[in-house]
Amino acid sequence: MKITKIGLGLAALGRPDYINIRTANVNKSIAAFKENAFTMLDHAYSLGLRYFDTAPSYGKGEEFLLEWKNQRKYKDLVLGTKWGYTYVANWEVGYSGKHEIKEHSISKLLEQWQVSKQLLPQLGIYQVHSTTLESGILDNTTVLEELHTIKKETGVAIGISTSGAQQRSVIEKALNVKVNGEDLFTSFQVTYNVFEQATYPILKQVLKENKTVIVKEALANGRVFKNDTFTNYQDNYKTLEVLANNYNVSVDAIALRFIIDSLEPTYILSGASNTTQLDSNHKALDFVLSKKDLGKLKELKTNPSNYWEERSALEWN
Numbered sequence: 069m070k071i072t073k074i075g076l077g078l079a080a081l082g083r084p085d086y087i088n089i090r091t092a093n094v095n096k097s098i099a100a101f102k103e104n105a106f107t108m109l110d111h112a113y114s115l116g117l118r119y120f121d122t123a124p125s126y127g128k129g130e131e132f133l134l135e136w137k138n139q140r141k142y143k144d145l146v147l148g149t150k151w152g153y154t155y156v157a158n159w160e161v162g163y164s165g166k167h168e169i170k171e172h173s174i175s176k177l178l179e180q181w182q183v184s185k186q187l188l189p190q191l192g193i194y195q196v197h198s199t200t201l202e203s204g205i206l207d208n209t210t211v212l213e214e215l216h217t218i219k220k221e222t223g224v225a226i227g228i229s230t231s232g233a234q235q236r237s238v239i240e241k242a243l244n245v246k247v248n249g250e251d252l253f254t255s256f257q258v259t260y261n262v263f264e265q266a267t268y269p270i271l272k273q274v275l276k277e278n279k280t281v282i283v284k285e286a287l288a289n290g291r292v293f294k295n296d297t298f299t300n301y302q303d304n305y306k307t308l309e310v311l312a313n314n315y316n317v318s319v320d321a322i323a324l325r326f327i328i329d330s331l332e333p334t335y336i337l338s339g340a341s342n343t344t345q346l347d348s349n350h351k352a353l354d355f356v357l358s359k360k361d362l363g364k365l366k367e368l369k370t371n372p373s374n375y376w377e378e379r380s381a382l383e384w385n
C-alpha cells in the first residue's frame with residue numbers, strides 16, 4: 069500500500085522574501101532565519117518527516133540544510149535539491165528586481181552541482197528547477213547526459229519540477245527522455261491542489277510507473293485560506309471552512325488531505341514557515357475524507373490558465 073508522506077520545503081525558510089500571503093512582521097536577519105530554519109527542521113524530524121526539499125535559489129536554504137544534516141547526523145534523511153535558478157537578491161529585504169534568474173545551461177548545472185553534491189550521501193533527488201518546454205532543457209543532450217552521469221556516479225534519482233499551465237505537456241515530454249535506453253527522470257515535483265487539478269491524470273500515470281510524485285504549492289501559496297482579495301474563491305472558502313469544522317482541523321489540513329485521498333502522491337511538501345503551521349499541516353495525516361466530501365473538494369478546481377495568471381501576479385514580500 070502506498071502511504072503519502074509529508075516533506076518540508078525550505079523556500080520560505082532560507083531567504084527573507086518569498087510569496088507570502090501573511091501580514092505578520094517577522095525578524096528578517098540571517099541569524100533569525102537560520103535559527104528558525106533549524107527549529108523547523110528539528111520539529112519536522114520529531115514529527116517523523118524525513119524528506120526535505122531545497123534549491124540554490126532559496127537563498128541560504130541549501131547552506132542551512134547542509135549544516136543541519138552535518139550536525140544532526142541522522143541516517144534516514146532523504147534530501148532533494150535542484151539546479152537551474154540562481155538567487156540574486158543577496159538578502160536585500162524588499163529587493164525590487166527578480167529574486168531568481170533562470171538558466172538551464174550545462175555551465176549552470178556543473179557550477180551548482182559542485183555545491184549541491186555536498187548534501188550527499190543523504191541527497192536522494194536532484195531536480196531540474198522549473199522545467200519548461202521553452203528552456204530547451206529536455207532537448208539539450210549535453211545536459212541530459214551529464215545528469216545521467218550524476219545519476220550513475222552517485223545513485224541520486226534525477227527529477228524535474230514544473231509550474232504553469234503547461235505542466236502536463238512538460239511531464240509527458242520528460243517521461244519520454246531516455247539516456248542509454250533508460251528513463252532519465254524518475255521524480256516529478258508538481259503543483260497540484262484543490263484549485264489546480266489539471267495534472268491529475270498524468271500524475272496517476274507517473275505513480276503507476278512506480279516513479280516519485282512530490283506535490284508542491286499544496287496550499288496554493290496560501291490562497292486556500294480565506295482572503296478577501298480573491299473574490300473568485302469566496303464560495304470555495306465556504307466549502308473548505310465547513311469541512312474544516314466538520315473534521316475539527318484547519319483549512320490547510322483539509323486541503324492537504326484532499327491531495328492524499330485523491331492522488332496518493334509519494335510526498336506532499338509543507339511550505340510552513342513556523343512550527344504552529346507545520347503542526348496544523350501535519351494533522352492531514354490523522355483523518356480520512358469521506359467519498360462525498362472528496363467529491364465536494366474535486367469541484368473546487370479552477371481554470372488552469374486563470375490559476376497560473378493569478379499565481380504569477382502574487383507579490384514577493
Ligand SMILES: NC(=O)c1ccc[n+]([C@@H]2O[C@H](COP(=O)([O-])OP(=O)(O)OC[C@H]3O[C@@H](n4cnc5c(N)ncnc54)[C@H](OP(=O)(O)O)[C@@H]3O)[C@@H](O)[C@H]2O)c1
Nearest residue numbers: 077078079088089090229284285286287288289290339345
Ligand atoms: N520547484 C518549484 O518551482 C517550487 C515552487 C514553489 C514551491 N516549491 C517547493 O514547495 C514547498 C512548498 O510550497 P510553497 O511554500 O510555495 O506553497 P504552499 O505550501 O502552497 O503555501 C505556503 C503558504 O501557506 C501558508 N501556510 C501554511 N500553513 C499555514 C497555516 N497552518 N496557517 C496559515 N498559513 C499557512 C504559509 O504562510 P506564510 O505566508 O505565513 O509563510 C505560506 O504562505 C516550498 O518550500 C518548496 O520546497 C517548489
